[in-house]
Amino acid sequence: MSQSKQLSIFWLFRYLRPVKGRLAVLLVMLLSATALQLLQPRIIKQFIDTAAAQGVVSGLLALAGLYLVAAACNQLLTVAVSYLGNDVAWRSTNRLRADLLQHCLRLDMRFHNQKTPGEMIERVDGDVTNMSNFFSMFIVQIIGSFVLLAGILGYMFVSNWPIAVVMLLFTGISISAMVYVRDLGVNATQAERQAKAALLGLIEERISGIEDVQSNGGVPYVMNRFHRSMRNLFLTGRKAWMLRVVPWNATVVLFTAAVTVVLMLGVYMYMKGQVTLGTLFLFYQYTQMLNDPIEQIGNQVQEFQKAKSGMRRSREILSMQSEVMEGTGDTLPDGALGLQFEQVSFGYNKDSRVLHDISFNLKPGERLGLVGRTGSGKTSISRLLLRLYNADSGVIRVGGVDIRTLRLEALYRRVGMVTQDVQLFDGTLRDNLTLFDPRISDQDILATTGKLGLQSWIDELPEGLNTHLASGGSSLSAGEAQLFALTRVFLTKPSLVILDEPSSRLDAATEATLQGAVDQLLEQCTAIVIAHRLSTLEKVDKIMVLGQGRIVEFGDREALAQNPSTHFAQLLRTDRQEELA
Numbered sequence: 184m185s186q187s188k189q190l191s192i193f194w195l196f197r198y199l200r201p202v203k204g205r206l207a208v209l210l211v212m213l214l215s216a217t218a219l220q221l222l223q224p225r226i227i228k229q230f231i232d233t234a235a236a237q238g239v240v241s242g243l244l245a246l247a248g249l250y251l252v253a254a255a256c257n258q259l260l261t262v263a264v265s266y267l268g269n270d271v272a273w274r275s276t277n278r279l280r281a282d283l284l285q286h287c288l289r290l291d292m293r294f295h296n297q298k299t300p301g302e303m304i305e306r307v308d309g310d311v312t313n314m315s316n317f318f319s320m321f322i323v324q325i326i327g328s329f330v331l332l333a334g335i336l337g338y339m340f341v342s343n344w345p346i347a348v349v350m351l352l353f354t355g356i357s358i359s360a361m362v363y364v365r366d367l368g369v370n371a372t373q374a375e376r377q378a379k380a381a382l383l384g385l386i387e388e389r390i391s392g393i394e395d396v397q398s399n400g401g402v403p404y405v406m407n408r409f410h411r412s413m414r415n416l417f418l419t420g421r422k423a424w425m426l427r428v429v430p431w432n433a434t435v436v437l438f439t440a441a442v443t444v445v446l447m448l449g450v451y452m453y454m455k456g457q458v459t460l461g462t463l464f465l466f467y468q469y470t471q472m473l474n475d476p477i478e479q480i481g482n483q484v485q486e487f488q489k490a491k492s493g494m495r496r497s498r499e500i501l502s503m504q505s506e507v508m509e510g511t512g513d514t515l516p517d518g519a520l521g522l523q524f525e526q527v528s529f530g531y532n533k534d535s536r537v538l539h540d541i542s543f544n545l546k547p548g549e550r551l552g553l554v555g556r557t558g559s560g561k562t563s564i565s566r567l568l569l570r571l572y573n574a575d576s577g578v579i580r581v582g583g584v585d586i587r588t589l590r591l592e593a594l595y596r597r598v599g600m601v602t603q604d605v606q607l608f609d610g611t612l613r614d615n616l617t618l619f620d621p622r623i624s625d626q627d628i629l630a631t632t633g634k635l636g637l638q639s640w641i642d643e644l645p646e647g648l649n650t651h652l653a654s655g656g657s658s659l660s661a662g663e664a665q666l667f668a669l670t671r672v673f674l675t676k677p678s679l680v681i682l683d684e685p686s687s688r689l690d691a692a693t694e695a696t697l698q699g700a701v702d703q704l705l706e707q708c709t710a711i712v713i714a715h716r717l718s719t720l721e722k723v724d725k726i727m728v729l730g731q732g733r734i735v736e737f738g739d740r741e742a743l744a745q746n747p748s749t750h751f752a753q754l755l756r757t758d759r760q761e762e763l764a
């Protein structure tokens with residue numbers, strides 16, 4: 184752990200490598216600005232001394248002009264530094280954001296089950312934003328500040344060593360104090376980020392469940408949790424801030440002392456005639472300027488703490504390995520794909536098994552109806568097949584190929600699933616149906632939607648396939664969303680498809696239209712149909728009855744239905760009675 188903490192800042196340099204040219208330009212500009220900063224007080228010194236000695240007006244005017252030019256150039260450089268600094272920060276942090284998001288999207292569902300979307304936003308964006316100053320300004324500001332310090336102190340040593348010694352002492356003590364306490368705020372800042380992530384997670388969760396919250400009168404409860412979370416953020420944030428500003432506060436006291444001593448020494452020397460009025464002004468001005476680089480170093484130390492805590496959290500995510508490792512295989516047989524489960528067992532947690540020793544075989548083109556009570560493990564079977572989780576033991580083969588040996592993309596190209604929850608994305612209807620795949624033509628879309636009975640619905644939309652849909656699914660009824668999900672999967676022309684309760688939210692008439700279309704679409708593929716209502720299963724070839732994660736029954740639908748002693752026949756009888764009642 185300690186080693187990883189030490190390595191961590193160097194790890195960030197990989198994101199700076201692609202912008203090193205820009206960083207170099209940034210540094211040159213900052214050094215030029217520093218040179219101008221050093222020059223300006225010397226022009227004023229010259230001006231004061233010339234004026235005090237009753238010098239010629241043209242000389243004074245020239246000095247004033249020179250000062251104006253230096254000040255204007257300094258200002259322009261400051262603007263350019265700020266622009267380029269932001270540019271570098273965005274370029275490098277965007278790379279890190281992309282790496283984090285891509286990594287998170289590849290992590291398995293066990294990871295995602297533990298994280299709320301709000302927390303993920305904070306980790307992919309908030310933590311990285313915290314590091315942006317580090318990327319753009321840390322190195323250049325630290326170098327720039329030290330150069331400015333060296334310039335001031337170097338000049339002072341040449342022109343007046345007693346004052347230079349006071350300045351050097353002040354600088355040395357200030358910087359040592361800052362280095363000594365530099366890590367003080369890192370852990371506290373990390374806790375602050377965690378509290379922020381928890382708050383965002385809470386808001387996101389409650390807003391996405393707004394219907395339930397409102398209809399169950401849960402608003403006061405939500406507000407209570409919200410206030411508690413805010414309080415936690417406030418307390419951790421205050422602690423982190425206080426620990427971060429300690430280094431800065433330490434220098435303020437030292438600075439006041441240094442200015443006083445330099446002024447006293449300077450006035451004394453002026454009275455003795457050892458220095459001119461202009462030089463006294465220069466001493467004062469340089470002492471004042473000394474504060475800028477030290478304050479800048481202090482700020483950078485604070486930013487460094489923030490960056491370090493963000494970086495630890497980002498590294499933590501990036502070092503997480505998905506339990507689902509991709510294989511390298513790319514090829515599956517053409518046409519409908521057979522499916523075998525061989526002694527597959529699985530549990531979401533180590534202590535409890537959800538599926539026990541599941542073995543069955545589906546030939547290419549066969550349709551399996553999966554029935555069982557709530558919680559019997561039907562959805563879990565489909566999740567294993569789609570590699571959202573790894574089975575604890577056993578093998579799953581698609582088209583005779585162990586799915587662990589396949590690239591995930593190769594698997595998803597051929598295996599599709601329609602779930603009960605349809606996620607809509609911010610985009611047009613076309614984007615949502617094709618999932619942003621430009622290779623799927625409008626003709627394909629309209630042919631599939633036509634078959635599924637969605638055509639009239641699309642025709643009624645003001646802009647047809649170009650209609651913009653809001654994310655989250657609020658613009659569709661539950662039944663429409665289900666039809667939508669079917670279209671989405673069938674557009675990918677899957678060779679094996681899992682339909683999880685495909686018609687649970689449709690009225691009888693729509694269901695009838697849909698059933699015909701699904702039958703047509705299923706002609707080219709193998710299918711698993713998960714259903715509570717047995718009427719959905721009239722067209723399947725095989726039936727599997729699951730009970731508490733075990734196969735209770737597996738066989739031909741007709742044979743099981745004809746034999747009155749089977750579980751399936753019993754379920755059919757109960758179903759009919761319920762329908763009659």
Ligand SMILES: Nc1ncnc2c1ncn2[C@@H]1O[C@H](COP(=O)(O)OP(=O)(O)OP(=O)(O)O)[C@@H](O)[C@H]1O
Nearest residue numbers: 296531532537555556557558559560561562563564
């Ligand atoms: N993400 C999860 N984490 C932990 N346990 C889970 C998770 N998802 C499901 N389970 C548990 O696994 C068991 C099987 O769930 P599964 O969703 O496979 O059942 P199901 O037969 O599909 O149920 P339903 O008919 O209600 O959809 C249940 O006991 C459930 O509580």
